[in-house]
Amino acid sequence: MHLQLENIKKSFKDKSVLKGINITMENGVYGLLGPNGAGKTTMIRILADILQPTSGRILINGQDKNGCGDGYRAKIGYLPQDMSFYPDFSGRDYLMFVAALKGMNELKAKRQIETLAQNVGLSDDLHRLASTYSGGMQRRLGIAQALLDDPEILILDEPTSGLDPYERIKFRNIISAYSSDRLVLLSTHIVSDVDSVAKQVMMMEYGVIKRVGPSEEFISQIGECVWTFRLPVSRLVEFQNSAVISSVMPHGDMMEVRVIDEKKPNSDAVLAKPGLEDAYLYIFHYLPRMARPRIGA
Ligand SMILES: Nc1ncnc2c1ncn2[C@@H]1O[C@H](COP(=O)(O)OP(=O)(O)OP(=O)(O)O)[C@@H](O)[C@H]1O
Ligand SMILES: [Mg+2]
Incomplete structure (x- = not known):
């Protein structure tokens, strides 16, 4: 066929x-x-x-x-x-x-x-x-x-x-x-x-x-762009306005976030193995966000 x-x-x-x-x-x-x-x-x-x-x-x-x-x-x-x-x-x-x-x-x-x-x-x-x-x-x-x-x-x-x-x-x-x-x-x-x-x-x-x-x-194209680190719950809503978050898992009174970013987003962040969902977020959300001119820039 x-x-x-x-x-x-x-x-x-x-x-x-x-x-x-x-x-x-x-x-x-x-x-x-x-x-x-x-x-x-x-x-x-x-x-x-x-x-x-x-x-x-x-x-x-x-x-x-x-x-x-x-x-x-x-x-x-x-x-x-x-x-x-x-x-x-x-x-x-x-x-x-x-x-x-x-x-x-x-x-x-x-x-x-x-x-x-x-x-x-x-x-x-x-x-x-x-x-x-x-x-x-x-x-x-x-x-x-x-x-x-x-x-x-x-x-x-x-x-x-x-x-x-x-x-x-x-x-x-x-x-x-x-x-x-x-x-x-x-x-x-x-x-x-x-x-x-x-x-x-x-x-x-x-x-x-x-x-x-x-x-x-x-x-393989998204390479080293997936990171995980922990964040206090109180910062999560504000953080998601400035980052592309792939998933969130509660960890005691902290949240473990999985983030798409070409740069290390935080000093505690460690690289994670990417999956297709991360690649989707990278293509449809991370790259367009990067291409947008920043207000005041
Ligand atoms: N019969 C129609 N008349 C006018 N506009 C239409 C018609 N069918 C679809 N559209 C428009 O075409 C665009 C694409 O719609 P479509 O349903 O193909 O998207 P989709 O990718 O399947 O979305 P979803 O993931 O929400 O199912 C939309 O803007 C929709 O409003
Ligand atoms: Mg549809």
Whole structure:
């Protein structure tokens, strides 16, 4: 599988939301990270064929997707960021409904639904009305419907929002296994979702993919910029206005802070091993802060 976005642009009225996306994806997991409003959902909806780009092309195995008719959609499993359910559909009804839309025969659909329900931990709840599921259960039902009929391209918009830690780990394992011979694109705000599974991470902001690479590359690029030290609780709020804090852990009556900084922030600070979340904060928060002219400078 070879999926290529060629200079994809999207505007809503005069608002330019995607400003020329060029990216080529093959089998494996691709993680899409970026702040709120970056354009992730817009890009995903265009890929899922829900939205038409203002200009640009999507090529699948070298062929323009618009020339593939329904063939393109048939290859795609899609989990939207927001889902709603018919009030009188049980979880099983909903999955059978999606299976019918995908053109699956009844026997195959029933078999797959049982397996998928087991994989996403919903076997005991399929008979219940989907509209009465908890947020995390609805998300898992959404993941199951996206996986129906083994799509070659799986596009998931914030699949793990609302999932508890155990279900997130299960999800990551499902995706890892699935992506060995398929393409998975997922957008998330939970950096650890993509850290271990994504072969490429895309960092998006203001409708542009700013950087692409394996997570190790991002981590090695930030080098010696992650520090930890302890701070009295009373100074924490003031300190966070002038620093990019990655995490805070209580330590007796002090707080152990983890900070992104190219310079040693404090005489007691010691270097820490960076992770992808630190790299995200460095790119989206530390560097822009440094680039901003200081008042009075
Ligand atoms: N149908 C629309 N009409 C007008 N503006 C839109 C429309 N859809 C999205 N936008 C705008 O496009 C920008 C990007 O939105 P998008 O939903 O793609 O961001 P996102 O990266 O998915 O954000 P989030 O992390 O909050 O989900 C936002 O400024 C949003 O207001
Ligand atoms: Mg979004």
